[in-house]
Amino acid sequence: MTALLEVRGLTRRFGGIHALRDVGLDVREGETHAVIGPNGAGKSTLFKLIGGQLAATAGTITYAGRRIDHLAPHRRARRGIAIAFQDAPVFHGMTVAENAMVGAHAVTSAGPLSAVLRLPRHRRDEQVIRTAAAHALRRVALHELADQSAESLPLGRQRALQVARALCGRPRLLLLDEPASGLRGPERTALAALIEDLRGEGMSILLVEHDVAFVARLADRVTVLDLGAVLATGTYQQIRSDPAVIAAYLGGHA
Numbered sequence: 001m002t003a004l005l006e007v008r009g010l011t012r013r014f015g016g017i018h019a020l021r022d023v024g025l026d027v028r029e030g031e032t033h034a035v036i037g038p039n040g041a042g043k044s045t046l047f048k049l050i051g052g053q054l055a056a057t058a059g060t061i062t063y064a065g066r067r068i069d070h071l072a073p074h075r076r077a078r079r080g081i082a083i084a085f086q087d088a089p090v091f092h093g094m095t096v097a098e099n100a101m102v103g104a105h106a107v108t109s110a111g112p113l114s115a116v117l118r119l120p121r122h123r124r125d126e127q128v129i130r131t132a133a134a135h136a137l138r139r140v141a142l143h144e145l146a147d148q149s150a151e152s153l154p155l156g157r158q159r160a161l162q163v164a165r166a167l168c169g170r171p172r173l174l175l176l177d178e179p180a181s182g183l184r185g186p187e188r189t190a191l192a193a194l195i196e197d198l199r200g201e202g203m204s205i206l207l208v209e210h211d212v213a214f215v216a217r218l219a220d221r222v223t224v225l226d227l228g229a230v231l232a233t234g235t236y237q238q239i240r241s242d243p244a245v246i247a248a249y250l251g252g253h254a
């Protein structure tokens with residue numbers, strides 16, 4: 001398998017704090033790759049650097065063979081990278097369907113200006129986007145709530161909506177930031193099944209997750225971060241028996 005995403009020497013400092021230090025990581029085509037690590041290990045910083053919400057102090061990010069580390073977030077989205085952030089709010093005053101559609105507006109050829117001016121091209125895009133949103137909402141079992149206001153959804157369903165929004169742009173690389181956190185049993189099981197389906201369709205997935213059982217079930221490979229540096233990368237079976245990982249993170253769970 002070739003790498004779709006290649007992170008090399010990635011470093012980010014906040015003043016004197018090294019949030020990330022010389023991090024290297026690959027996400028292969030069609031792979032589900034998990035990033036785990038204790039609080040403050042640098043997981044959120046890594047996601048923001050890949051998404052373009054933060055700039056790196058040093059290092060490179062290559063996606064589909066081309067450097068993307070100097071591109072704005074929307075340009076990375078257009079190339080096929082979508083992120084569902086754990087704490088991204090749903091947009092209030094908008095329906096569930098309209099919230100999902102935002103994910104596709106980010107990647108349409110006409111762009112947001114054409115949406116504001118309601119040009120003919122935008123109206124054509126609008127139909128495509130509606131169809132993509134309906135499809136994405138069905139995948140997370142929110143299609144029956146499409147016309148409901150998004151803020152009326154319980155937290156677990158708002159999480160699912162964030163995943164639908166990311167899927168709506170039909171990404172090639174999906175970044176999921178702690179998608180299972182705060183979900184109840186059946187919602188968690190449904191999310192795991194969705195991730196397995198997406199993987200089966202060839203999507204590449206990078207997942208930050210605290211729930212070790214979730215990671216063990218879903219991840220082809222796991223990268224363990226601690227204090228901003230990579231401690232180990234391998235299959236779950238490999239990393240769970242790595243002495244450095246046991247000492248730093250898994251402790252009694254390994």
Ligand SMILES: Nc1ncnc2c1ncn2[C@@H]1O[C@H](COP(=O)(O)OP(=O)(O)OP(=O)(O)O)[C@@H](O)[C@H]1O
Pocket residue numbers: 014017018019037038039040041042043044045046
């Ligand atoms: N904007 C910021 N300004 C200053 N320090 C920051 C900033 N963002 C992150 N840090 C620091 O960088 C380090 C890594 O933080 P990060 O949020 O990436 O870790 P994390 O692994 O996502 O943690 P958690 O599991 O708690 O979400 C921490 O020491 C954190 O305090």
